[in-house]
Amino acid sequence: MFTQSFLYYQKSSGQDCEGSVGINDNVSIQNPPANTPGPPNGQIMPPNTLLIKACSPASFYAKFTTGSTPRTYSESYDWSIELYHAQGTYVYAQENVIQNASSDACLWSFSPGILPSFKWSYNYDGNIFGKLKVTVHVSDGDTKTDERFIAVSPFAFFNNLTYNVTTTINACATPNFTNIKITGSPIVTVNTNGLGMRINSTFQVQKGSRLIINK
Numbered sequence: 001m002f003t004q005s006f007l008y009y010q011k012s013s014g015q016d017c018e019g020s021v022g023i024n025d026n027v028s029i030q031n032p033p034a035n036t037p038g039p040p041n042g043q044i045m046p047p048n049t050l051l052i053k054a055c056s057p058a059s060f061y062a063k064f065t066t067g068s069t070p071r072t073y074s075e076s077y078d079w080s081i082e083l084y085h086a087q088g089t090y091v092y093a094q095e096n097v098i099q100n101a102s103s104d105a106c107l108w109s110f111s112p113g114i115l116p117s118f119k120w121s122y123n124y125d126g127n128i129f130g131k132l133k134v135t136v137h138v139s140d141g142d143t144k145t146d147e148r149f150i151a152v153s154p155f156a157f158f159n160n161l162t163y164n165v166t167t168t169i170n171a172c173a174t175p176n177f178t179n180i181k182i183t184g185s186p187i188v189t190v191n192t193n194g195l196g197m198r199i200n201s202t203f204q205v206q207k208g209s210r211l212i213i214n215k
Contacts, residue, residue, distance in 0.1 A: 024067025027074070027136040027144040032061045038107055045107060051127065052081075052112055052152045054172035059109040062134045062146065066104075076137045077106040083130040083152060085118035092130065092152065106134075112152075114172045117194045120154060127151035155198070163188050171195050178202075182209045189214065 031047040032038070038045035049058035064074040080094040093112050120128045130152055135145045155176040158169075164184040169175065170191045178200040182188050189212040190197065197213065205211050 025065070025072055025138055025142065025144055026067075027062055027064045027077075027134060027146050029060060029062045029132065029134055029146045029148045032105075032107065048148075050148075050150050052150065054112055054115045054152065054156065056172075057109065057111050059107060060132060060134070061105065061107045062136070064104045064106075064136050064138075064144070066138075068140070072139045072142075074104060074106075074136045075139055077108070078135040078137070079108045080133050081112070081130055081150065082133070083118075083128050084121040086121070087118070090116065090118060106136075108134075114193055115152065115154065115195065122154075123151055125151065126154070128154050171197075174198060176200065180204070182206055182211060185209050187212065 029048065032045040036045050037043065045061065046059055048060050052058045060079065062077060066072045076097055078094075078096045081092040082089045083092050084090075092115075093110055095108055095110065097106075115128070123129045128151060130150050132148045132150045133145065134147075135143050137143055152173075154173055156171055156173045157176045157178070158180060159178045161179075162181045162183060163186055164182075166186045166188070168189045168191065171193050174195045174197065175190060175192060176198045179202050180199075181202075181204045183206045185208045187210045191214045194215065
């Protein structure tokens with residue numbers, strides 16, 4: 001799986017040093033402080049994306065804190081997302097990053113890929129149940145880990161749309177159509193990628209146009 005991502009680091013104010021394993025060190029997945037600028041152009045960093053949409057950008061932020069003497073610092077952050085299905089788990093995305101500078105915070109931003117076809121496990125809201133995990137490698141050789149439950153929408157929603165030019169829809173999740181019209185003489189192609197397709201209400205295809213559905 002190919003993902004585009006970037007990482008954001010805040011340099012530690014403490015000096016780089018070695019010490020015993022920091023039992024008071026901790027990493028926490030949390031929203032970035034309000035109005036905190038980040039990459040690539042200093043835009044305000046968004047809150048964590050707890051409901052992910054396939055093939056749509058998502059981001060997570062984690063903060064490392066130290067209570068050790070001498071002070072420790074984080075050297076790298078390993079991120080992963082696992083989704084649950086009937087046969088076990090699926091690693092939806094991951095990033096293993098070695099830092100070039102000490103830091104105390106990390107923003108993981110990525111674009112998740114197409115949802116594969118599994119018999120998924122769903123939460124109470126009907127979204128695919130998953131777990132986000134971050135492991136920070138600390139300067140004293142220790143590691144600290146934090147986890148959060150997250151969800152991935154199993155549907156890509158298309159609502160109240162009119163297609164009048166030739167269009168190709170490449171589904172990343174099950175296409176869910178509501179109130180769709182195809183007018184004029186375009187060719188509209190839906191590549192479902194084996195994920196199926198759902199039509200909730202009106203789907204009008206005007207004579208002279210074409211609708212192609214590739215399973």
